[in-house]
Amino acid sequence: MANQCDIAQHPDSQGQSAAIQIVGVIGSGQMGHGIAQVMAHKGGLQVIVQDVNDQALEKAAAGIEKSLEKFVSKDLLTPVQKTEVLSRIRFERTLEALKDADLVVEAIVENEAIKKDVFQNLDALLRPAAILASNTSSISITRLASATQRPAQVIGMHFMNPVPLMKLVEIIRGAQTSDATYALIADLSARLDKTSVVSRDFPGFISNRVLMPLINEAIFTVYEGIGSAEDIDTVMKLGMNHPMGPLTLADFIGLDTCLAIMNVLHDGFQDPRFRPCPLLKQYVDAGYLGRKSGRGFFSYR
Structure with missing residues:
Protein backbone atom coordinates (compact mmCIF):
# COMPACT_ATOMS: atom_id res chain seq x y z
CA MET A 1 0.00 0.00 0.00
CA ALA A 2 2.87 2.41 0.69
CA ASN A 3 3.58 3.04 -2.98
CA GLN A 4 0.04 3.28 -4.32
CA CYS A 5 -0.28 7.04 -3.98
CA ASP A 6 3.37 8.00 -4.58
CA ILE A 7 2.34 9.79 -7.74
CA ALA A 8 -0.05 11.94 -5.74
CA GLN A 9 2.42 12.56 -2.92
CA HIS A 10 5.26 13.84 -5.13
CA PRO A 11 3.80 15.98 -7.92
CA ASP A 12 7.07 17.88 -8.39
CA SER A 13 8.73 14.68 -9.61
CA GLN A 14 6.51 14.43 -12.65
CA GLY A 15 8.60 16.26 -15.26
CA GLN A 16 7.20 19.15 -17.28
CA SER A 17 3.69 18.83 -15.85
CA ALA A 18 4.99 19.95 -12.44
CA ALA A 19 4.34 23.44 -13.85
CA ILE A 20 0.63 22.56 -13.53
CA GLN A 21 -0.38 22.67 -9.88
CA ILE A 22 -3.90 24.16 -9.89
CA VAL A 23 -6.52 22.77 -12.26
CA GLY A 24 -9.98 24.16 -12.90
CA VAL A 25 -12.73 21.90 -14.20
CA ILE A 26 -15.80 23.56 -15.70
CA GLY A 27 -18.86 21.36 -15.49
CA SER A 28 -19.62 19.01 -12.62
CA GLY A 29 -21.41 16.26 -14.53
CA GLN A 30 -20.21 12.70 -14.85
CA MET A 31 -17.20 13.64 -16.98
CA GLY A 32 -16.35 16.80 -15.05
CA HIS A 33 -16.32 15.24 -11.62
CA GLY A 34 -14.44 12.21 -12.95
CA ILE A 35 -11.73 14.49 -14.37
CA ALA A 36 -11.56 16.37 -11.07
CA GLN A 37 -11.14 13.08 -9.19
CA VAL A 38 -8.19 11.82 -11.25
CA MET A 39 -6.49 15.23 -11.19
CA ALA A 40 -6.65 15.26 -7.38
CA HIS A 41 -5.97 11.55 -6.86
CA LYS A 42 -3.42 10.49 -9.45
CA GLY A 43 -2.06 13.96 -10.18
CA GLY A 44 -1.88 15.22 -6.60
CA LEU A 45 -3.21 18.55 -7.88
CA GLN A 46 -5.35 21.23 -6.32
CA VAL A 47 -8.67 21.12 -8.19
CA ILE A 48 -11.49 23.64 -8.43
CA VAL A 49 -14.76 22.32 -9.87
CA GLN A 50 -16.97 25.10 -11.21
CA ASP A 51 -20.66 24.86 -12.03
CA VAL A 52 -23.50 27.38 -11.79
CA ASN A 53 -25.83 24.77 -10.32
CA ASP A 54 -25.56 24.14 -6.56
CA GLN A 55 -27.41 20.85 -6.83
CA ALA A 56 -25.04 19.64 -9.54
CA LEU A 57 -22.04 20.54 -7.39
CA GLU A 58 -23.48 18.64 -4.43
CA LYS A 59 -24.10 15.63 -6.64
CA ALA A 60 -20.54 15.83 -7.97
CA ALA A 61 -19.07 15.94 -4.47
CA ALA A 62 -21.12 12.89 -3.49
CA GLY A 63 -20.11 11.09 -6.69
CA ILE A 64 -16.40 11.65 -6.08
CA GLU A 65 -16.69 10.51 -2.46
CA LYS A 66 -18.55 7.36 -3.52
CA SER A 67 -16.02 6.57 -6.25
CA LEU A 68 -13.05 6.98 -3.92
CA GLU A 69 -14.76 4.78 -1.33
CA LYS A 70 -14.81 1.99 -3.93
CA PHE A 71 -11.03 2.32 -4.22
CA VAL A 72 -10.81 2.06 -0.43
CA SER A 73 -13.02 -1.06 -0.38
CA LYS A 74 -10.67 -2.70 -2.90
CA ASP A 75 -7.57 -1.76 -0.85
CA LEU A 76 -6.36 0.54 -3.63
CA LEU A 77 -6.56 3.57 -1.36
CA THR A 78 -6.45 4.00 2.41
CA PRO A 79 -9.09 6.01 4.28
CA VAL A 80 -6.40 8.59 5.09
CA GLN A 81 -5.43 8.89 1.42
CA LYS A 82 -9.09 9.25 0.46
CA THR A 83 -9.41 12.16 2.90
CA GLU A 84 -6.28 13.75 1.43
CA VAL A 85 -7.65 13.48 -2.11
CA LEU A 86 -10.97 15.04 -1.08
CA SER A 87 -9.12 17.88 0.67
CA ARG A 88 -7.56 18.84 -2.67
CA ILE A 89 -10.95 19.42 -4.36
CA ARG A 90 -13.20 22.40 -3.83
CA PHE A 91 -16.46 23.37 -5.49
CA GLU A 92 -17.32 26.87 -6.71
CA ARG A 93 -20.12 28.59 -8.63
CA THR A 94 -18.20 31.44 -10.29
CA LEU A 95 -15.61 31.45 -13.05
CA GLU A 96 -13.61 33.99 -11.04
CA ALA A 97 -12.72 31.16 -8.64
CA LEU A 98 -10.53 29.73 -11.43
CA LYS A 99 -8.40 32.83 -11.98
CA ASP A 100 -5.22 31.30 -10.52
CA ALA A 101 -5.50 27.99 -12.37
CA ASP A 102 -2.57 26.78 -14.48
CA LEU A 103 -4.92 24.62 -16.57
CA VAL A 104 -8.68 24.71 -17.04
CA VAL A 105 -10.48 21.71 -18.53
CA GLU A 106 -13.93 22.46 -19.93
CA ALA A 107 -16.38 19.56 -19.65
CA ILE A 108 -19.79 21.05 -20.41
CA VAL A 109 -22.53 20.40 -22.94
CA GLU A 110 -21.43 19.42 -26.47
CA ASN A 111 -22.39 22.75 -28.02
CA GLU A 112 -19.83 24.84 -29.89
CA ALA A 113 -21.39 28.24 -29.23
CA ILE A 114 -21.62 27.64 -25.48
CA LYS A 115 -18.07 26.31 -25.31
CA LYS A 116 -16.74 29.31 -27.26
CA ASP A 117 -18.44 31.69 -24.86
CA VAL A 118 -16.80 29.91 -21.91
CA PHE A 119 -13.38 29.99 -23.60
CA GLN A 120 -13.71 33.69 -24.35
CA ASN A 121 -14.54 34.44 -20.71
CA LEU A 122 -11.70 32.25 -19.45
CA ASP A 123 -9.25 33.91 -21.81
CA ALA A 124 -10.01 37.30 -20.25
CA LEU A 125 -9.79 35.89 -16.71
CA LEU A 126 -6.76 33.60 -16.60
CA ARG A 127 -3.06 34.41 -16.42
CA PRO A 128 -1.35 34.64 -19.84
CA ALA A 129 0.54 31.37 -19.30
CA ALA A 130 -2.53 29.29 -18.43
CA ILE A 131 -3.67 26.48 -20.74
CA LEU A 132 -7.27 25.96 -21.88
CA ALA A 133 -8.33 22.39 -22.62
CA SER A 134 -11.63 20.97 -23.79
CA ASN A 135 -13.02 17.53 -23.07
CA THR A 136 -15.09 17.82 -26.25
CA SER A 137 -15.70 14.53 -28.02
CA SER A 138 -16.11 15.98 -31.51
CA ILE A 139 -15.97 19.79 -31.80
CA SER A 140 -13.06 21.53 -33.55
CA ILE A 141 -10.31 22.64 -31.17
CA THR A 142 -9.15 25.15 -33.78
CA ARG A 143 -12.55 26.84 -33.77
CA LEU A 144 -12.72 26.86 -29.96
CA ALA A 145 -9.24 28.41 -29.88
CA SER A 146 -10.39 31.16 -32.24
CA ALA A 147 -12.51 32.55 -29.38
CA THR A 148 -9.33 33.32 -27.43
CA GLN A 149 -6.18 35.42 -27.71
CA ARG A 150 -4.07 32.36 -26.82
CA PRO A 151 -4.72 29.76 -29.57
CA ALA A 152 -1.27 28.23 -29.03
CA GLN A 153 -2.37 27.29 -25.49
CA VAL A 154 -5.68 25.66 -26.43
CA ILE A 155 -5.85 21.87 -26.76
CA GLY A 156 -8.25 18.96 -26.64
CA MET A 157 -8.03 16.59 -23.68
CA HIS A 158 -10.75 14.01 -24.33
CA PHE A 159 -11.13 11.60 -21.42
CA MET A 160 -13.11 8.37 -21.64
CA ASN A 161 -16.05 7.54 -19.38
CA PRO A 162 -15.82 6.56 -16.52
CA VAL A 163 -12.73 8.73 -16.15
CA PRO A 164 -11.28 7.13 -12.98
CA LEU A 165 -11.26 3.67 -14.63
CA MET A 166 -10.63 4.22 -18.34
CA LYS A 167 -6.95 4.46 -19.27
CA LEU A 168 -7.19 6.52 -22.47
CA VAL A 169 -6.85 10.26 -23.04
CA GLU A 170 -7.25 11.46 -26.62
CA ILE A 171 -5.17 14.61 -27.10
CA ILE A 172 -6.25 16.85 -29.97
CA ARG A 173 -3.95 19.50 -31.37
CA GLY A 174 -5.63 22.47 -32.98
CA ALA A 175 -4.05 24.20 -35.97
CA GLN A 176 -2.16 26.60 -33.67
CA THR A 177 -1.55 24.42 -30.60
CA SER A 178 2.12 24.80 -29.68
CA ASP A 179 4.58 21.97 -29.13
CA ALA A 180 5.10 23.24 -25.58
CA THR A 181 1.37 23.02 -24.79
CA TYR A 182 1.16 19.53 -26.25
CA ALA A 183 4.23 18.39 -24.27
CA LEU A 184 2.74 19.66 -20.99
CA ILE A 185 -0.59 17.91 -21.58
CA ALA A 186 1.03 14.65 -22.75
CA ASP A 187 3.23 14.69 -19.63
CA LEU A 188 0.23 15.44 -17.42
CA SER A 189 -1.69 12.53 -18.96
CA ALA A 190 1.14 10.17 -18.02
CA ARG A 191 1.17 11.68 -14.54
CA LEU A 192 -2.53 10.79 -14.28
CA ASP A 193 -1.63 7.16 -15.13
CA LYS A 194 -3.30 7.47 -18.53
CA THR A 195 -2.19 6.36 -21.96
CA SER A 196 -2.49 9.20 -24.47
CA VAL A 197 -2.95 9.18 -28.23
CA VAL A 198 -2.75 12.19 -30.52
CA SER A 199 -5.41 13.08 -33.05
CA ARG A 200 -5.51 15.70 -35.76
CA ASP A 201 -8.32 18.22 -35.45
CA PHE A 202 -10.99 16.67 -37.68
CA PRO A 203 -14.65 16.04 -36.76
CA GLY A 204 -14.97 13.25 -34.21
CA PHE A 205 -11.18 12.96 -33.90
CA ILE A 206 -10.13 9.26 -33.78
Missing part, protein backbone atom coordinates in the same frame (compact mmCIF):
# COMPACT_ATOMS: atom_id res chain seq x y z
CA SER A 207 -12.43 7.81 -31.15
CA ASN A 208 -15.80 9.08 -32.29
CA ARG A 209 -14.95 9.05 -36.00
CA VAL A 210 -14.86 5.26 -35.57
CA LEU A 211 -17.30 4.65 -32.69
CA MET A 212 -20.30 6.85 -33.52
CA PRO A 213 -20.94 5.49 -37.03
CA LEU A 214 -20.92 2.01 -35.45
CA ILE A 215 -23.50 3.09 -32.86
CA ASN A 216 -25.54 4.90 -35.53
CA GLU A 217 -25.56 1.78 -37.72
CA ALA A 218 -26.73 -0.31 -34.77
CA ILE A 219 -29.59 2.17 -34.30
CA PHE A 220 -30.45 1.89 -38.01
CA THR A 221 -30.54 -1.89 -37.53
CA VAL A 222 -33.22 -1.42 -34.85
CA TYR A 223 -35.01 1.23 -36.94
CA GLU A 224 -35.23 -1.06 -39.96
CA GLY A 225 -36.53 -3.97 -37.87
CA ILE A 226 -33.57 -6.22 -38.61
CA GLY A 227 -33.09 -7.19 -34.99
CA SER A 228 -34.02 -6.23 -31.45
CA ALA A 229 -31.77 -4.03 -29.33
CA GLU A 230 -31.00 -7.05 -27.12
CA ASP A 231 -30.04 -9.25 -30.08
CA ILE A 232 -27.90 -6.56 -31.71
CA ASP A 233 -25.93 -6.04 -28.51
CA THR A 234 -25.58 -9.81 -28.03
CA VAL A 235 -24.14 -10.19 -31.54
CA MET A 236 -21.53 -7.52 -30.87
CA LYS A 237 -20.62 -8.87 -27.42
CA LEU A 238 -20.48 -12.58 -28.20
CA GLY A 239 -19.70 -12.44 -31.91
CA MET A 240 -17.26 -9.50 -31.98
CA ASN A 241 -15.97 -9.73 -28.38
CA HIS A 242 -17.04 -6.18 -27.50
CA PRO A 243 -17.28 -5.74 -23.72
CA MET A 244 -20.50 -3.75 -24.12
CA GLY A 245 -23.05 -3.72 -26.92
CA PRO A 246 -23.29 -0.53 -29.02
CA LEU A 247 -26.82 0.29 -27.89
CA THR A 248 -26.00 -0.19 -24.21
CA LEU A 249 -22.96 2.01 -24.79
CA ALA A 250 -25.11 4.64 -26.52
CA ASP A 251 -27.40 4.70 -23.49
CA PHE A 252 -24.36 5.05 -21.23
CA ILE A 253 -22.92 7.94 -23.26
CA GLY A 254 -26.31 9.65 -23.59
CA LEU A 255 -28.34 9.61 -26.79
CA ASP A 256 -28.36 13.41 -26.92
CA THR A 257 -24.56 13.37 -26.91
CA CYS A 258 -24.51 10.68 -29.60
CA LEU A 259 -26.82 12.80 -31.76
CA ALA A 260 -24.71 15.92 -31.21
CA ILE A 261 -21.57 14.05 -32.32
CA MET A 262 -23.28 12.56 -35.37
CA ASN A 263 -24.44 16.06 -36.35
CA VAL A 264 -20.85 17.32 -36.06
CA LEU A 265 -19.64 14.46 -38.26
CA HIS A 266 -22.42 14.98 -40.81
CA ASP A 267 -21.97 18.76 -40.94
CA GLY A 268 -18.18 18.55 -40.96
CA PHE A 269 -17.77 16.01 -43.74
CA GLN A 270 -21.01 16.62 -45.67
CA ASP A 271 -21.08 12.87 -46.25
CA PRO A 272 -24.43 10.97 -46.14
CA ARG A 273 -22.80 8.02 -44.40
CA PHE A 274 -22.75 10.16 -41.24
CA ARG A 275 -26.49 10.94 -41.40
CA PRO A 276 -28.00 10.46 -37.91
CA CYS A 277 -30.61 7.72 -37.81
CA PRO A 278 -34.17 9.14 -37.61
CA LEU A 279 -34.85 6.85 -34.63
CA LEU A 280 -31.96 8.45 -32.73
CA LYS A 281 -33.47 11.89 -33.38
CA GLN A 282 -36.92 10.69 -32.32
CA TYR A 283 -35.63 9.21 -29.05
CA VAL A 284 -33.85 12.45 -28.18
CA ASP A 285 -36.99 14.46 -29.00
CA ALA A 286 -38.96 12.15 -26.69
CA GLY A 287 -36.47 12.63 -23.87
CA TYR A 288 -35.26 9.03 -24.05
CA LEU A 289 -31.62 9.92 -23.43
CA GLY A 290 -30.35 6.66 -21.93
CA ARG A 291 -29.23 5.95 -18.38
CA LYS A 292 -29.43 9.56 -17.24
CA SER A 293 -33.13 9.81 -18.10
CA GLY A 294 -34.05 6.26 -17.07
CA ARG A 295 -34.84 5.14 -20.59
CA GLY A 296 -33.05 4.80 -23.91
CA PHE A 297 -32.82 1.63 -25.94
CA PHE A 298 -33.16 -0.14 -22.60
CA SER A 299 -35.00 0.76 -19.40
CA TYR A 300 -33.09 1.85 -16.27
CA ARG A 301 -35.96 2.72 -13.98
Whole structure:
Protein backbone atom coordinates (compact mmCIF):
# COMPACT_ATOMS: atom_id res chain seq x y z
CA MET A 1 0.00 0.00 0.00
CA ALA A 2 2.87 2.41 0.69
CA ASN A 3 3.58 3.04 -2.98
CA GLN A 4 0.04 3.28 -4.32
CA CYS A 5 -0.28 7.04 -3.98
CA ASP A 6 3.37 8.00 -4.58
CA ILE A 7 2.34 9.79 -7.74
CA ALA A 8 -0.05 11.94 -5.74
CA GLN A 9 2.42 12.56 -2.92
CA HIS A 10 5.26 13.84 -5.13
CA PRO A 11 3.80 15.98 -7.92
CA ASP A 12 7.07 17.88 -8.39
CA SER A 13 8.73 14.68 -9.61
CA GLN A 14 6.51 14.43 -12.65
CA GLY A 15 8.60 16.26 -15.26
CA GLN A 16 7.20 19.15 -17.28
CA SER A 17 3.69 18.83 -15.85
CA ALA A 18 4.99 19.95 -12.44
CA ALA A 19 4.34 23.44 -13.85
CA ILE A 20 0.63 22.56 -13.53
CA GLN A 21 -0.38 22.67 -9.88
CA ILE A 22 -3.90 24.16 -9.89
CA VAL A 23 -6.52 22.77 -12.26
CA GLY A 24 -9.98 24.16 -12.90
CA VAL A 25 -12.73 21.90 -14.20
CA ILE A 26 -15.80 23.56 -15.70
CA GLY A 27 -18.86 21.36 -15.49
CA SER A 28 -19.62 19.01 -12.62
CA GLY A 29 -21.41 16.26 -14.53
CA GLN A 30 -20.21 12.70 -14.85
CA MET A 31 -17.20 13.64 -16.98
CA GLY A 32 -16.35 16.80 -15.05
CA HIS A 33 -16.32 15.24 -11.62
CA GLY A 34 -14.44 12.21 -12.95
CA ILE A 35 -11.73 14.49 -14.37
CA ALA A 36 -11.56 16.37 -11.07
CA GLN A 37 -11.14 13.08 -9.19
CA VAL A 38 -8.19 11.82 -11.25
CA MET A 39 -6.49 15.23 -11.19
CA ALA A 40 -6.65 15.26 -7.38
CA HIS A 41 -5.97 11.55 -6.86
CA LYS A 42 -3.42 10.49 -9.45
CA GLY A 43 -2.06 13.96 -10.18
CA GLY A 44 -1.88 15.22 -6.60
CA LEU A 45 -3.21 18.55 -7.88
CA GLN A 46 -5.35 21.23 -6.32
CA VAL A 47 -8.67 21.12 -8.19
CA ILE A 48 -11.49 23.64 -8.43
CA VAL A 49 -14.76 22.32 -9.87
CA GLN A 50 -16.97 25.10 -11.21
CA ASP A 51 -20.66 24.86 -12.03
CA VAL A 52 -23.50 27.38 -11.79
CA ASN A 53 -25.83 24.77 -10.32
CA ASP A 54 -25.56 24.14 -6.56
CA GLN A 55 -27.41 20.85 -6.83
CA ALA A 56 -25.04 19.64 -9.54
CA LEU A 57 -22.04 20.54 -7.39
CA GLU A 58 -23.48 18.64 -4.43
CA LYS A 59 -24.10 15.63 -6.64
CA ALA A 60 -20.54 15.83 -7.97
CA ALA A 61 -19.07 15.94 -4.47
CA ALA A 62 -21.12 12.89 -3.49
CA GLY A 63 -20.11 11.09 -6.69
CA ILE A 64 -16.40 11.65 -6.08
CA GLU A 65 -16.69 10.51 -2.46
CA LYS A 66 -18.55 7.36 -3.52
CA SER A 67 -16.02 6.57 -6.25
CA LEU A 68 -13.05 6.98 -3.92
CA GLU A 69 -14.76 4.78 -1.33
CA LYS A 70 -14.81 1.99 -3.93
CA PHE A 71 -11.03 2.32 -4.22
CA VAL A 72 -10.81 2.06 -0.43
CA SER A 73 -13.02 -1.06 -0.38
CA LYS A 74 -10.67 -2.70 -2.90
CA ASP A 75 -7.57 -1.76 -0.85
CA LEU A 76 -6.36 0.54 -3.63
CA LEU A 77 -6.56 3.57 -1.36
CA THR A 78 -6.45 4.00 2.41
CA PRO A 79 -9.09 6.01 4.28
CA VAL A 80 -6.40 8.59 5.09
CA GLN A 81 -5.43 8.89 1.42
CA LYS A 82 -9.09 9.25 0.46
CA THR A 83 -9.41 12.16 2.90
CA GLU A 84 -6.28 13.75 1.43
CA VAL A 85 -7.65 13.48 -2.11
CA LEU A 86 -10.97 15.04 -1.08
CA SER A 87 -9.12 17.88 0.67
CA ARG A 88 -7.56 18.84 -2.67
CA ILE A 89 -10.95 19.42 -4.36
CA ARG A 90 -13.20 22.40 -3.83
CA PHE A 91 -16.46 23.37 -5.49
CA GLU A 92 -17.32 26.87 -6.71
CA ARG A 93 -20.12 28.59 -8.63
CA THR A 94 -18.20 31.44 -10.29
CA LEU A 95 -15.61 31.45 -13.05
CA GLU A 96 -13.61 33.99 -11.04
CA ALA A 97 -12.72 31.16 -8.64
CA LEU A 98 -10.53 29.73 -11.43
CA LYS A 99 -8.40 32.83 -11.98
CA ASP A 100 -5.22 31.30 -10.52
CA ALA A 101 -5.50 27.99 -12.37
CA ASP A 102 -2.57 26.78 -14.48
CA LEU A 103 -4.92 24.62 -16.57
CA VAL A 104 -8.68 24.71 -17.04
CA VAL A 105 -10.48 21.71 -18.53
CA GLU A 106 -13.93 22.46 -19.93
CA ALA A 107 -16.38 19.56 -19.65
CA ILE A 108 -19.79 21.05 -20.41
CA VAL A 109 -22.53 20.40 -22.94
CA GLU A 110 -21.43 19.42 -26.47
CA ASN A 111 -22.39 22.75 -28.02
CA GLU A 112 -19.83 24.84 -29.89
CA ALA A 113 -21.39 28.24 -29.23
CA ILE A 114 -21.62 27.64 -25.48
CA LYS A 115 -18.07 26.31 -25.31
CA LYS A 116 -16.74 29.31 -27.26
CA ASP A 117 -18.44 31.69 -24.86
CA VAL A 118 -16.80 29.91 -21.91
CA PHE A 119 -13.38 29.99 -23.60
CA GLN A 120 -13.71 33.69 -24.35
CA ASN A 121 -14.54 34.44 -20.71
CA LEU A 122 -11.70 32.25 -19.45
CA ASP A 123 -9.25 33.91 -21.81
CA ALA A 124 -10.01 37.30 -20.25
CA LEU A 125 -9.79 35.89 -16.71
CA LEU A 126 -6.76 33.60 -16.60
CA ARG A 127 -3.06 34.41 -16.42
CA PRO A 128 -1.35 34.64 -19.84
CA ALA A 129 0.54 31.37 -19.30
CA ALA A 130 -2.53 29.29 -18.43
CA ILE A 131 -3.67 26.48 -20.74
CA LEU A 132 -7.27 25.96 -21.88
CA ALA A 133 -8.33 22.39 -22.62
CA SER A 134 -11.63 20.97 -23.79
CA ASN A 135 -13.02 17.53 -23.07
CA THR A 136 -15.09 17.82 -26.25
CA SER A 137 -15.70 14.53 -28.02
CA SER A 138 -16.11 15.98 -31.51
CA ILE A 139 -15.97 19.79 -31.80
CA SER A 140 -13.06 21.53 -33.55
CA ILE A 141 -10.31 22.64 -31.17
CA THR A 142 -9.15 25.15 -33.78
CA ARG A 143 -12.55 26.84 -33.77
CA LEU A 144 -12.72 26.86 -29.96
CA ALA A 145 -9.24 28.41 -29.88
CA SER A 146 -10.39 31.16 -32.24
CA ALA A 147 -12.51 32.55 -29.38
CA THR A 148 -9.33 33.32 -27.43
CA GLN A 149 -6.18 35.42 -27.71
CA ARG A 150 -4.07 32.36 -26.82
CA PRO A 151 -4.72 29.76 -29.57
CA ALA A 152 -1.27 28.23 -29.03
CA GLN A 153 -2.37 27.29 -25.49
CA VAL A 154 -5.68 25.66 -26.43
CA ILE A 155 -5.85 21.87 -26.76
CA GLY A 156 -8.25 18.96 -26.64
CA MET A 157 -8.03 16.59 -23.68
CA HIS A 158 -10.75 14.01 -24.33
CA PHE A 159 -11.13 11.60 -21.42
CA MET A 160 -13.11 8.37 -21.64
CA ASN A 161 -16.05 7.54 -19.38
CA PRO A 162 -15.82 6.56 -16.52
CA VAL A 163 -12.73 8.73 -16.15
CA PRO A 164 -11.28 7.13 -12.98
CA LEU A 165 -11.26 3.67 -14.63
CA MET A 166 -10.63 4.22 -18.34
CA LYS A 167 -6.95 4.46 -19.27
CA LEU A 168 -7.19 6.52 -22.47
CA VAL A 169 -6.85 10.26 -23.04
CA GLU A 170 -7.25 11.46 -26.62
CA ILE A 171 -5.17 14.61 -27.10
CA ILE A 172 -6.25 16.85 -29.97
CA ARG A 173 -3.95 19.50 -31.37
CA GLY A 174 -5.63 22.47 -32.98
CA ALA A 175 -4.05 24.20 -35.97
CA GLN A 176 -2.16 26.60 -33.67
CA THR A 177 -1.55 24.42 -30.60
CA SER A 178 2.12 24.80 -29.68
CA ASP A 179 4.58 21.97 -29.13
CA ALA A 180 5.10 23.24 -25.58
CA THR A 181 1.37 23.02 -24.79
CA TYR A 182 1.16 19.53 -26.25
CA ALA A 183 4.23 18.39 -24.27
CA LEU A 184 2.74 19.66 -20.99
CA ILE A 185 -0.59 17.91 -21.58
CA ALA A 186 1.03 14.65 -22.75
CA ASP A 187 3.23 14.69 -19.63
CA LEU A 188 0.23 15.44 -17.42
CA SER A 189 -1.69 12.53 -18.96
CA ALA A 190 1.14 10.17 -18.02
CA ARG A 191 1.17 11.68 -14.54
CA LEU A 192 -2.53 10.79 -14.28
CA ASP A 193 -1.63 7.16 -15.13
CA LYS A 194 -3.30 7.47 -18.53
CA THR A 195 -2.19 6.36 -21.96
CA SER A 196 -2.49 9.20 -24.47
CA VAL A 197 -2.95 9.18 -28.23
CA VAL A 198 -2.75 12.19 -30.52
CA SER A 199 -5.41 13.08 -33.05
CA ARG A 200 -5.51 15.70 -35.76
CA ASP A 201 -8.32 18.22 -35.45
CA PHE A 202 -10.99 16.67 -37.68
CA PRO A 203 -14.65 16.04 -36.76
CA GLY A 204 -14.97 13.25 -34.21
CA PHE A 205 -11.18 12.96 -33.90
CA ILE A 206 -10.13 9.26 -33.78
CA SER A 207 -12.43 7.81 -31.15
CA ASN A 208 -15.80 9.08 -32.29
CA ARG A 209 -14.95 9.05 -36.00
CA VAL A 210 -14.86 5.26 -35.57
CA LEU A 211 -17.30 4.65 -32.69
CA MET A 212 -20.30 6.85 -33.52
CA PRO A 213 -20.94 5.49 -37.03
CA LEU A 214 -20.92 2.01 -35.45
CA ILE A 215 -23.50 3.09 -32.86
CA ASN A 216 -25.54 4.90 -35.53
CA GLU A 217 -25.56 1.78 -37.72
CA ALA A 218 -26.73 -0.31 -34.77
CA ILE A 219 -29.59 2.17 -34.30
CA PHE A 220 -30.45 1.89 -38.01
CA THR A 221 -30.54 -1.89 -37.53
CA VAL A 222 -33.22 -1.42 -34.85
CA TYR A 223 -35.01 1.23 -36.94
CA GLU A 224 -35.23 -1.06 -39.96
CA GLY A 225 -36.53 -3.97 -37.87
CA ILE A 226 -33.57 -6.22 -38.61
CA GLY A 227 -33.09 -7.19 -34.99
CA SER A 228 -34.02 -6.23 -31.45
CA ALA A 229 -31.77 -4.03 -29.33
CA GLU A 230 -31.00 -7.05 -27.12
CA ASP A 231 -30.04 -9.25 -30.08
CA ILE A 232 -27.90 -6.56 -31.71
CA ASP A 233 -25.93 -6.04 -28.51
CA THR A 234 -25.58 -9.81 -28.03
CA VAL A 235 -24.14 -10.19 -31.54
CA MET A 236 -21.53 -7.52 -30.87
CA LYS A 237 -20.62 -8.87 -27.42
CA LEU A 238 -20.48 -12.58 -28.20
CA GLY A 239 -19.70 -12.44 -31.91
CA MET A 240 -17.26 -9.50 -31.98
CA ASN A 241 -15.97 -9.73 -28.38
CA HIS A 242 -17.04 -6.18 -27.50
CA PRO A 243 -17.28 -5.74 -23.72
CA MET A 244 -20.50 -3.75 -24.12
CA GLY A 245 -23.05 -3.72 -26.92
CA PRO A 246 -23.29 -0.53 -29.02
CA LEU A 247 -26.82 0.29 -27.89
CA THR A 248 -26.00 -0.19 -24.21
CA LEU A 249 -22.96 2.01 -24.79
CA ALA A 250 -25.11 4.64 -26.52
CA ASP A 251 -27.40 4.70 -23.49
CA PHE A 252 -24.36 5.05 -21.23
CA ILE A 253 -22.92 7.94 -23.26
CA GLY A 254 -26.31 9.65 -23.59
CA LEU A 255 -28.34 9.61 -26.79
CA ASP A 256 -28.36 13.41 -26.92
CA THR A 257 -24.56 13.37 -26.91
CA CYS A 258 -24.51 10.68 -29.60
CA LEU A 259 -26.82 12.80 -31.76
CA ALA A 260 -24.71 15.92 -31.21
CA ILE A 261 -21.57 14.05 -32.32
CA MET A 262 -23.28 12.56 -35.37
CA ASN A 263 -24.44 16.06 -36.35
CA VAL A 264 -20.85 17.32 -36.06
CA LEU A 265 -19.64 14.46 -38.26
CA HIS A 266 -22.42 14.98 -40.81
CA ASP A 267 -21.97 18.76 -40.94
CA GLY A 268 -18.18 18.55 -40.96
CA PHE A 269 -17.77 16.01 -43.74
CA GLN A 270 -21.01 16.62 -45.67
CA ASP A 271 -21.08 12.87 -46.25
CA PRO A 272 -24.43 10.97 -46.14
CA ARG A 273 -22.80 8.02 -44.40
CA PHE A 274 -22.75 10.16 -41.24
CA ARG A 275 -26.49 10.94 -41.40
CA PRO A 276 -28.00 10.46 -37.91
CA CYS A 277 -30.61 7.72 -37.81
CA PRO A 278 -34.17 9.14 -37.61
CA LEU A 279 -34.85 6.85 -34.63
CA LEU A 280 -31.96 8.45 -32.73
CA LYS A 281 -33.47 11.89 -33.38
CA GLN A 282 -36.92 10.69 -32.32
CA TYR A 283 -35.63 9.21 -29.05
CA VAL A 284 -33.85 12.45 -28.18
CA ASP A 285 -36.99 14.46 -29.00
CA ALA A 286 -38.96 12.15 -26.69
CA GLY A 287 -36.47 12.63 -23.87
CA TYR A 288 -35.26 9.03 -24.05
CA LEU A 289 -31.62 9.92 -23.43
CA GLY A 290 -30.35 6.66 -21.93
CA ARG A 291 -29.23 5.95 -18.38
CA LYS A 292 -29.43 9.56 -17.24
CA SER A 293 -33.13 9.81 -18.10
CA GLY A 294 -34.05 6.26 -17.07
CA ARG A 295 -34.84 5.14 -20.59
CA GLY A 296 -33.05 4.80 -23.91
CA PHE A 297 -32.82 1.63 -25.94
CA PHE A 298 -33.16 -0.14 -22.60
CA SER A 299 -35.00 0.76 -19.40
CA TYR A 300 -33.09 1.85 -16.27
CA ARG A 301 -35.96 2.72 -13.98
